Amino acid sequence: MTRACALHAEEVSYEVERGRALLDKVTLEARPGETVGVVGPNGSGKTTLLRCVYGTLRPTRGRILLDGDDAAALHAKARARKVAAVPQDGGVGFGLTARQVAAMGRSPHKRFWEGDTARDTARVAEALERAGAAALATRPFESLSGGERQRVLVARALAQGPALLALDEPTNHLDVRYQWELLTLVRDLPATGLLALHDLNLAAYFCDRLYVLDAGRVVASGPPGEVLTEELLARVYAVRAEVRVHPRTGAPTVVYLPPGLEDARR
Amino acid sequence: MTAASGGAGPRTPAPGGTGPGTAASGGAGPETAAFRDHSVVAAADRSRWQTRRRARRWALALRSGRGTAVVCALGVVACALSVALVITVGQAGIGVADVWRVVAARLGGADAGLTPLREGIVWELRLPRALLAAVCGAGLGLCGAVLQSLLRNPLADPFVLGVSSGASTGAVSVVVLGVGGGALSLSAGAFAGAALSFALVLLLAHTSGGTTDRVLLSGIAAMQLFSALTSLIVFVSADAEQTRGVLFWLLGSLGSASWAEVAVGAGALALTLVVCLARAHALDAFAFGPEAAAALGVRVRRMRLTLLLVTALLTAVLVSSAGAIGFVGLVLPHAARAACGPAHRRLLPVTALLGAVFLVWVDTAARTLLAPRELPVGVATSLLGVPAFVLILHRGRRGRGAPGRAGAGL
Incomplete structure (x- = not known):
């Protein structure tokens, strides 16, 4: 987990059928070690973009470059050694314990029919520890709560030892404490982070740069302070909001305003 | 005393072991500590407690990644013993010693000193039948386990892709309609029907998007279609x-076992076992969906197609020689999961061996009870298997919450 990888999405499009594009020429860059957030309304293409990055989907046009190499040319396993993902759909697990689930993260590093080595075990234990899931290790995965599962899946991704970590709504199901712990962990990892997030305040605080997607296109990008404006929130999300830089965190902070509320500043 | 179960070191228990899967071994730590706290119990309780602890240690050893080779070796021995025992059971009144003398004679060359008829009963009827039962049990169990994981459905079995229904239609076409004009055997007709049905499923699934649900639904469609065709014919x-004969075949019968069928079945089983074992890690990942599997470096489409092809091939081979034997492929994988956990490196060989032993004995019961x-x-698999399975379900629930199944998710 000492590497970081540069990600460059080059005019990536994904069409389910001719004329219906979930992604439309999305260009995104994450420098090594950066934490980049992807925000946008439901159905704007955040998940599709992440899927293209971690390899579930193949872009219909455009390229994903990892350290300058076309990801499509990489063998699936080689790619999984570079890019780890925490997808939204957790799955059921068929009775695997949390530790076994996390240990799956080692599988891209394995050859044909190779068992777990002492090094794998150490890696998995470390990953569980870092994701705050060490105490869950022996529990069956399906007996865990949503937040606990999420932490185990993060541990699995960490066990992969990725240079790029893609997380789709990683704070779903997590209580405030674990939201902060998880995002702090991701930001402090040497690996590059790509996060799809709904919570704009978390995105503003933890991400170095944000990309705002709307209907499959990038409509704004840059540091959170430049991107998250009241005008943009009104345009993209159709909500009224106040954005202030918080005096203590120094990050832009969004407060949503109910539609009926009179404008307080006037 | 606790050292043996302490999960302290990644040691391979037997030479030639497949490596210490330490994934679950650490779980022994708190367990043994808890047992140590019990050491103040009265002496009368102590022996009971020790027995329980021993059982617990065995269960832990079985579920942890260690000792896969040992478990498999034990399974192979159990399977061989079962075959050796059941060939001594039967109506012909051949003594146990004589049966083994025949086998030894055939293997070694010396004369057994029995009449050719009696020798034939052992060598041409009982032994191939027991071996075919083992091959069928192992194959159906294996296919069931793989398909349940691949399709992410605990109700999947080897017949879910319409293979058995297609085989039935093929068999019925040969027997009743005389398709092939006598040149086609029932087995060949069944295999052709199975292949046709599976091809249809793949085509349907592919043209409708190729996702897991589509594969499953296409299989169900084919199953219904070919069942209806069979009934119609x-x-x-x-x-x-003819109806009686067909019905007997539809319910599964190992009565027509021959050495040729054993050889073909064993070959298909070996191929499928190797292909599936090589993808054990990928199958684990698949429990979390194609999405997660892809993120872990699994080439989802290719793997799904490969595994569907080999399991369908094996099922078709087995069904065409023994009919559609139910229950084994659906339930034994769950029993194996309850016994050894859901990790496929362990689950696949254990399911296969469990299936083999199970079917060898059930077939013996089927031919001797009445x-x-x-x-x-x-019929016998379900009649005898369901009570056993109910027992496993109960124990599994008491032992560690819900048994290793995804039923709740559906």
């Missing part, structure tokens, strides 16, 4: 004698 054309009449083995 039987209803319209078959006489009473002797001289023979029970269709598919």
Whole structure:
């Protein structure tokens, strides 16, 4: 987990059928070690973009470059050694314990029919520890709560030892404490982070740069302070909001305003 | 005393072991500590407690990644013993020693000193039948386990892709309609029907998007279609004698076992076992969906197609020689999961061995319980298997919450 990888999405499009594009020429860059957030309304293409990055989907046009190499040319396993993902759909697990689930993260590093080595075990234990899931290790995965599962899946991704970590709504199901712990962990990892997030305040605080997607296109990008404006929130999300830089965190902070509320500043 | 179960070191328990899967071994730590706290119990309770602890240690050893080779070796021995025992059981009144003398004679060359008829009963009837039962049990169990994981559905079994229904239609076409003009055997017809049905499923699944759900739904569609065709042919054309014969075959029968069938079945089983074992890690990942599997470096489409092809091939081979034997492929994988956990490196060989031993004994029961009449083995599998499975479900629930199944998710 000492590497970081540069990600460059080059005019990536994904069409389910001719004329219906979930992604439309999305260009995104994450420098090594950066934490980049992807925000946008439901159905704007955040998940599709992440899927293209971690390899579930193949872009219909455009390229994903990892350290300058076309990801499509990489063998699936080689790619999984570079890019780890925490997808939204957790799955059921068929009775695997949390530790076994996390240990799956080692599988891209394995050859044909190779068992777990002492090094794998150490890696998995470390990953569980870092994701705050060490105490869950022996529990069956399906007996865990949503937040606990999420932490185990993060541990699995960490066990992969990725240079790029893609997380789709990683704070779903997590209580405030674990939201902060998880995002702090991701930001402090040497690996590059790509996060799809709904919570704009978390995105503003933890991400170095944000990309705002709307209907499959990038409509704004840059540091959170430049991107998250009241005008943009009104345009993209159709909500009224106040954005202030918080005096203590120094990050832009969004407060949503109910539609009926009179404008307080006037 | 606790050192043996302490999960302290990644040691391979036997030479040639497949490596210490330490994934679950650390779980032994708190367990043994808890047992140590119990050491103040009265002496009367102590022996009971020790027995329980021993059982617990065995269970832990079985579920942890260690000792896969040991477990498999034990399974192979159990399977061989079962075959050796059941060939001594039967109506012909051949002594146990004579049976083994025949086998030894055939293997070694010396004369057994029995009449050719009696020798034939052992060598041409009982032994191939027991071996075919083992191959069928292992194959159906294996296919069931793989398909349940691949399709992410605990109700999947080897027949879920329409293979058995297609085989039935093929068999009925040969027997009742005389397709092939006598040149085609029942087995060959069944295999052709199975292949046709599976091809249809793949085509349907592919043209409708190729996702897991589509594969499953296409399989169900094919199953319904070919069942209806079978019923139609039987209803319209078959006489009473043919209907009986067809029904017996549909319910599964190992009565027609031959060495050729054993050889072909064993070959298909070996191929499928190797292909599936090589993808054990990928199958684990698949429990979390194609999405997660892809993120872990699994080439999802290719793997799904490969595994569907080999399991369908094996199922088709088995069904065409023994009919559609139910229960084994659906339930034994769950029993194996309850016993050894859901990790496929362990689960696949254990399911196969469990299936083999199970079917060898059930078939023996089927041919002896109502002797001289023979029970269709598919009937016996359920009659004898369901009570055993209920027991496993109960124990599994008491032991560690819900048994290792995804039923709740559906």
